[in-house]
Amino acid sequence: MQQFVNVTLTGLTQGLIYAAFALALVLIWRSTRIVNFAQGSMAAATTFIALALIQAGYSYWLALVVTLASGFVLGAIIERVIIRPVEGGNELNAVIVALGLFVALQALIAIVFGSSFQSFPAPFGLEGFRIGENRVAFTPNSLYIFGAVIVTMLLLVALFRFTRVGLAMRASAFSQEVSRLLGVKVGGMLTLGWGLAAVVGSLSGLLIAGGGFVYPAYMDSLIVFGFVAAIIGGLDSPIGAIVGGLILGLALSYISGYAPRGSALVNISALVILMVVLLVRPGGLFSSTTARRA
Amino acid sequence: MADAHGATAVSAVTGGGTATGTRLLEVEGLSSSYGPVRALDGVSLSAEAGKITAVLGANGAGKTTLLRTISGLVRPVAGRVVLDGVDITKASVESMVGRGMAHVPEGRGVIAELTVDENLRVGALFRGKVAKSEYDRIYDLFPRIAERRNNHAHTLSGGERQMLVIGRALLAQPRILLLDEPSLGLAPRIVAQIFGLLRQLVDSEGLSVLLVEQNARSALSVADVGVVLNLGRVVVTDSASALMGDEDLRHAYLGF
Numbered sequence: 349m350q351q352f353v354n355v356t357l358t359g360l361t362q363g364l365i366y367a368a369f370a371l372a373l374v375l376i377w378r379s380t381r382i383v384n385f386a387q388g389s390m391a392a393a394t395t396f397i398a399l400a401l402i403q404a405g406y407s408y409w410l411a412l413v414v415t416l417a418s419g420f421v422l423g424a425i426i427e428r429v430i431i432r433p434v435e436g437g438n439e440l441n442a443v444i445v446a447l448g449l450f451v452a453l454q455a456l457i458a459i460v461f462g463s464s465f466q467s468f469p470a471p472f473g474l475e476g477f478r479i480g481e482n483r484v485a486f487t488p489n490s491l492y493i494f495g496a497v498i499v500t501m502l503l504l505v506a507l508f509r510f511t512r513v514g515l516a517m518r519a520s521a522f523s524q525e526v527s528r529l530l531g532v533k534v535g536g537m538l539t540l541g542w543g544l545a546a547v548v549g550s551l552s553g554l555l556i557a558g559g560g561f562v563y564p565a566y567m568d569s570l571i572v573f574g575f576v577a578a579i580i581g582g583l584d585s586p587i588g589a590i591v592g593g594l595i596l597g598l599a600l601s602y603i604s605g606y607a608p609r610g611s612a613l614v615n616i617s618a619l620v621i622l623m624v625v626l627l628v629r630p631g632g633l634f635s636s637t638t639a640r641r642a
Numbered sequence: 643m644a645d646a647h648g649a650t651a652v653s654a655v656t657g658g659g660t661a662t663g664t665r666l667l668e669v670e671g672l673s674s675s676y677g678p679v680r681a682l683d684g685v686s687l688s689a690e691a692g693k694i695t696a697v698l699g700a701n702g703a704g705k706t707t708l709l710r711t712i713s714g715l716v717r718p719v720a721g722r723v724v725l726d727g728v729d730i731t732k733a734s735v736e737s738m739v740g741r742g743m744a745h746v747p748e749g750r751g752v753i754a755e756l757t758v759d760e761n762l763r764v765g766a767l768f769r770g771k772v773a774k775s776e777y778d779r780i781y782d783l784f785p786r787i788a789e790r791r792n793n794h795a796h797t798l799s800g801g802e803r804q805m806l807v808i809g810r811a812l813l814a815q816p817r818i819l820l821l822d823e824p825s826l827g828l829a830p831r832i833v834a835q836i837f838g839l840l841r842q843l844v845d846s847e848g849l850s851v852l853l854v855e856q857n858a859r860s861a862l863s864v865a866d867v868g869v870v871l872n873l874g875r876v877v878v879t880d881s882a883s884a885l886m887g888d889e890d891l892r893h894a895y896l897g898f
Binding site for chain 2: 512515516518519522523525526527528529530531532533534
C-alpha cells in the first residue's frame with residue numbers, strides 16, 4: 349500500500365511536468381499548426397538563465413520570474429523573426445526550421461554556459477513528508493510542482509475563457525481569415541500565443557531541473573515524454589495535454605515501480621502507450637471537436 | 643405586432659450615416675490574379691449608400707475574388723477601391739471592419755469551435771466594450787440563434803450559420819456589408835427570410851449591401867442594382883428590375 353501511494357504520487361508529479369510541456373506544444377500547434385521541436389531547447393535556454401542568476405547569488409524566486417519572462421520574450425521573438433517568414437509556404441518548412449532551432453539553441457547554450465553537468469537547486473526540501481512512522485515520496489518540492497503547474501493552468505484557462513484577448517487568441521487559432529475580417533490582429537495573437545507557450549515550456553524546464561542536474565541536452569527526455577503526452581491527448585486539446593501528461597506520468601511510474609527492471613522499460617513503455625492510444629483512437633483522446641469541423 | 647417588434651429590434655444596429663444614393667464604395671478598374679490566372683479584369687462598379695447592389699454571374703465569373711480583393715485578402719494587380727472617398731486599396735484586412743466595411747466570406751465563416759455567443763463577441767472585439775443591449779438586439783433579429791447561444795457553432799444548421807455570421811457582421815456596426823453567396827445551400831424559405839431581413843435593414847437604417855450571388859433570381863428580387871460579371875469582366879450594370887426584364891441577358895448570363 350505504501351509503495352502504491354509513493355508510486356502514484358511520483359507519477360502525478362512527473363505527469364504534471366509532462367503536462368506543462370505538452371501544453372506548450374499544444375498551444376503552438378493549435379494556433380500555427382507547427383510542431384515546435386525547439387520547445388525543449390527554448391526551455392533549456394531559459395533554465396540556464398535562471399541558473400546563472402542563482403549562481404550569481406540571486407534568489408530562486410527572482411530567477412523564476414526572469415525565466416518565465418525571458419521565455420515569453422524568446423517565444424515571441426522566435427515566432428516573429430524565425431517562424432513568421434517561413435509560414436504560408438510548404439507546411440514542412442516551419443517544422444524543419446524548428447528542428448534546426450532545436451539543435452542551434454542547444455549548441456548556443458553549450459557555448460554560453462558550458463556543456464558540463466551543473467546541479468540545479470530546488471526551492472523546497474527534497475525529503476518526503478512524514479505520515480505517521482513513514483516518509484512518503486511526496487516532498488515539499490513536489491507540492492511546489494503541483495501548485496506551480498496547477499496555478500499556471502488555471503491562469504491559462506481564465507485567460508482563454510474570460511478575457512477578450514483570450515477570445516481573440518482562440519478565434520485566431522481556429523480561423524485566421526475570418527478573424528482578420530472581423531478586425532482581430534491575428535499576427536499579434538500568434539506572437540502572443542508563442543510567447544505564452546514558451547512561458548509554460550520554460551516552467552516545465554525549470555521544474556524538472558529542480559534538485560537535479562542540467563546540461564545543454566537535459567530536456568531531451570522530457571521532450572519525448574511531452575510529445576507523447578500531447579499526442580495521447582490529441583495535440584489539439586489543452587485538456588488533452590494535461591490528461592495525457594497525467595496518464596503518461598502515472599503509467600511510467602507504475603511500470604518503473606512494479607515491473608521487474610521497470611526503470612529500464614520506461615522509455616519503451618512510453619512508445620507502447622502511445623501506440624495503443626493511437627490504435628484505439630487515432631486522433632488522440634480529446635480530438636472530437638476538430639473531427640467535426642465543417 | 644410582429645412589425646412593431648421588428649422595427650425596434652432593427653433600430654441602431656448599423657452605423658448608417660451616409661446619405662442614400664451617394665457612392666459609398668467605388669471599385670475602379672480592379673484586376674487581380676491567382677498566379678497566371680486573371681480572375682478580375684478591370685472591374686469597375688459602385689455600391690450606393692442605402693441600397694442593395696447584387697453582383698451576379700456563374701461559377702468562376704470572379705464574384706468571390708471581387709469581394710476578397712475589395713477587403714484586401716487578395717491584393718489587386720491594378721485598379722483601386724475607394725470607401726466613402728478614402729482609398730483603401732492598400733489598407734490591411736484587419737482595418738476594414740473599423741472603416742465600416744464588414745465582409746461575410748464564402749462558406750459562411752462561422753468559427754465552428756466557438757459557441758454562438760463567442761462568435762458574436764469576436765465580431766465586436768475590435769470595438770472594445772460593447773453594451774449587452776447590442777447583443778440582445780442581434781438575438782432579437784435572429785431568435786433562432788438566440789435559443790442556441792451557448793451551443794458550439796458547428797452544431798448549427800446552414801440557415802442558422804448564415805444568421806449568425808450576418809448578426810456578427812452587424813455587431814461591427816458596418817456602413818456596408820459584403821455578402822458572399824448567402825443563399826448557398828439554403829432552403830428557399832430561409833433565403834427569402836434572410837433577404838427580407840436585409841431589405842428591412844437597408845430600408846429602415848440606411849445599411850448598404852454589396853451582395854454576390856449565383857442565385858440571380860432571388861438576388862434580383864431583393865436588390866436595387868444588379869451588376870453582371872462574366873469571366874472577370876462587367877457585362878452590364880442596370881437596375882434590378884431592368885435586368886429582370888431583359889430576357890436575353892437572363893438566358894445568356896444568369897441561367898433563368
